[in-house]
Amino acid sequence: xxxxxxxxxxxxxxxxxxxxxxxxxxxxxxxxAFKNVPWGKAMMWIFLLSDTFIFSVFLIGYMTxxxxxxxxxxxxxxxxxxxxGGDPIPLVLIAxxxxxxxxxxxxxxxxxxxxxxxxxxxxxxxxxITALMGASFVGMQAxxxxxxxxxxxxxxxxxFGASQFGSAxxxxxxxxxxxxxxxxxxxxxxxxxxxRGDYDTEKKGFFTxxxxxxxxVETMGLYWHFVDLVWVFIFAFFYLW
Amino acid sequence: MAHAEGQQHxxxxxxxxxxxxxxxxxxxxxxDYFNFQGYVRWSLILLFMFIKAGYIISVFMHIKWERWxxxxxxxxxxxxLLVFIGxxxxxxxxxxxxxxxxxxxx
Numbered sequence: 001x002x003x004x005x006x007x008x009x010x011x012x013x014x015x016x017x018x019x020x021x022x023x024x025x026x027x028x029x030x031x032x033a034f035k036n037v038p039w040g041k042a043m044m045w046i047f048l049l050s051d052t053f054i055f056s057v058f059l060i061g062y063m064t065x066x067x068x069x070x071x072x073x074x075x076x077x078x079x080x081x082x083x084x085g086g087d088p089i090p091l092v093l094i095a096x097x098x099x100x101x102x103x104x105x106x107x108x109x110x111x112x113x114x115x116x117x118x119x120x121x122x123x124x125x126x127x128x129i130t131a132l133m134g135a136s137f138v139g140m141q142a143x144x145x146x147x148x149x150x151x152x153x154x155x156x157x158x159x160f161g162a163s164q165f166g167s168a169x170x171x172x173x174x175x176x177x178x179x180x181x182x183x184x185x186x187x188x189x190x191x192x193x194x195x196r197g198d199y200d201t202e203k204k205g206f207f208t209x210x211x212x213x214x215x216x217v218e219t220m221g222l223y224w225h226f227v228d229l230v231w232v233f234i235f236a237f238f239y240l241w
Numbered sequence: 242m243a244h245a246e247g248q249q250h251x252x253x254x255x256x257x258x259x260x261x262x263x264x265x266x267x268x269x270x271x272x273d274y275f276n277f278q279g280y281v282r283w284s285l286i287l288l289f290m291f292i293k294a295g296y297i298i299s300v301f302m303h304i305k306w307e308r309w310x311x312x313x314x315x316x317x318x319x320x321x322l323l324v325f326i327g328x329x330x331x332x333x334x335x336x337x338x339x340x341x342x343x344x345x346x347x
Binding site for chain 1: 247248249250252255256259262263266269270272273274276282283286287289290293294297298301302303307308309310311313314315318319322325326329330332333334336337340341344345
C-alpha cells in the first residue's frame with residue numbers, strides 16, 4: 001500500500017503509512033480510528049458485523065441439528081424441485097432467486113458509482129431496479145414457503161425426514177427474507193431522496209439532522225451486498241449441502 | 242485518487258466481478274444439477290462459496306480499498322466463529338452417538 005493523503009466529507013486528511021505501522025497508528029490515533037470513513041458507513045459496518053454473528057449462529061445451529069440427528073435429512077434437492085410441465089428441475093426456483101439477487105447487487109454497485117458522479121437520474125433508476133428485484137426475490141420466497149407449507153412442512157415436523165428441517169428452514173430463510181424486505185423499503189426511501197435532489201442541496205435528514213450526501217448510497221449498498229453475501233452462504237449450506 | 246470523494250472506481254472492475262459472480266453461481270448450481278456427491282461435492286460447494294463471498298466483500302463492499310484499520314476491525318472478529326463451529330461439530334458428533342446408542346434400533 002502506498003501512502004495516501006486525502007480529503008473527504010469527513011473533513012479530515014490523514015497520511016497512511018504502509019502495512020501494519022499504518023494500522024497501528026490509525027488504531028492508536030487521537031479521536032478517531034477509522035479515517036476517511038463517514039460515521040454512517042462505520043456504523044453500518046459495525047451493524048453488519050453483529051448481523052454476521054446472528055446469521056452465523058443460525059447456520060451453526062442448523063449444522064448442529066443436522067449433524068446430530070439420527071434420522072435422514074430430507075432430500076433438499078428434490079423438495080425444492082419444480083416442474084414446468086415436464087420432469088422436475090432440481091432447485092430451479094432457488095437458482096432463479098440467486099441470479100436475481102446477484103443482478104440486484106450489480107445494479108446497486110452501479111447506483112453507488114453514479115451517485116458519487118452526482119448523476120441523479122441514473123442513480124434513482126438503478127436504485128429502483130434494485131428494489132424491484134429485491135421485492136421479486138421476496139415474492140418468490142413467499143411462493144416457495146407456500147409450496148412447502150402445502151407439502152406439509154412445519155417447524156416441528158415434515159413428511160420427508162428429520163423434523164429439525166422445518167424449523168431451520170423457516171428460521172434461516174425467514175430472517176434473510178426479512179432483511180431483504182427491510183432493504184427494499186430503505187432502497188425506495190433513498191431512491192426518493194436522490195430523485196428529489198436532497199444530496200445535491202445537502203438537505204438535512206429528518207432523523208439525524210445531518211447534511212445529506214451521496215455517501216448514504218454507498219452505506220445502503222453495503223447493507224444490500226451483505227444481504228447478497230448471506231444468501232451465498234445459505235445457498236451453499238442449506239440448499240446445496 | 243481512490244478516496245478523493247468516497248469510493249470511486251472504474252465501472253469495468255464492477256462489471257467484471259459481476260460477470261464472474263454469475264458464472265461461479267452457475268457452477269454452484271451445476272454441482273447440484275450434475276449430482277456430485279461426497280467430498281467432491283463438499284469441496285466444490287465450499288470453493289465456489291468462498292470465491293463469491295470473497296469478491297462481494299473485497300470489490301462490491303470496497304474492503305479491498307479500505308484502510309487496514311477498518312478492514313481488520315471487520316474481518317478479524319468473525320474468525321472466532323471457526324472455534325465455535327469446531328466446538329459444535331464435536332458436540333453434535335457426541336449427541337449423534339448417544340442417540341444411536343440409546344434410541345437406535347437393536
